[in-house]
Amino acid sequence: MTAPAAQPFAEKLLTVLPPVEVAGRWIKRYHVTADPAGIAPEVARAAHAVLPGLLPEPDGTPPAAFTVLHRGGDDGAYLNVYSWVWDNVLHFRGAAAGQPVLGCPDDDPTHFVPTDRPWIGCVWELPPILHERDAWVRHMLAPRAPEVPDLAAYLADSAAEGTTGGRS
Structure with missing residues (x-):
């Protein structure tokens, strides 16, 4: 597999x-796209359907x-799932659709398959x-009250909407 040609950042x-509960885990959700109309509902539904298989087994961590669901500029759609485990570790699993170079069987942006990269x-x-x-x-590890993690406050605390490159 060859890397795509470098493109200027846009x-x-x-x-x-809003967060949703999936397989006993609360999921905060982000969408990334260049399209002002957002991600097509059928792509979002397909990503949501594959999500349970990308979550780790519970380990006692809240x-x-x-998730970050990203619709690329081509047929590709990418689902990144980041789960909190072992108290303070971020577990990652991903899936892709519409991107044969990543093992997808076709160019359908609703046909998600787990990736092993x-x-x-x-x-x-x-x-x-x-x-x-x-x-x-x-909200979960702060020194002022580590014995009382506040999952509700964590779920209510999301990144600001806007653009993806303006942060430094």
């Missing part, structure tokens, strides 16, 4: 959706995760990770 839009995200998918790390520390 902003994409970051949208925050059941929380966040160790990639954690592209430049447009990474901004939520910084926010989520800080929110986890703030």
Whole structure:
């Protein structure tokens, strides 16, 4: 597999959706796309359907995760699932659709398959990770009350909507 030719960086839009419960775990959701109309509902539904198979087994850590669903500029759609495990560790699993070079069987952006690559995200998918790390520390591990993690406060604390490249 050859890497694609480098393209100049162009902003994409970051949208925050309300958390949902999936397989006993609360999931904060982010969408990334260049399309102002957002991600097509059928692509979002297909990503949601594959999500349970990408979650780790419960280990006693408060059941929380966040996803980044990214619709690329071609047929590709990418689902990154980041789950909190072992108290303070971020577990990653991903799936892709419409991208044969990543093992997808076709170019259908609703046909998600798990990927086995160790990639954690592209430049447009990474901004939520910084926010989520800080929110986890703030609400779940903060020194003022580590014995009383506040999962509800963590779930209510999402990155700001806007663009993906304007953070520094």
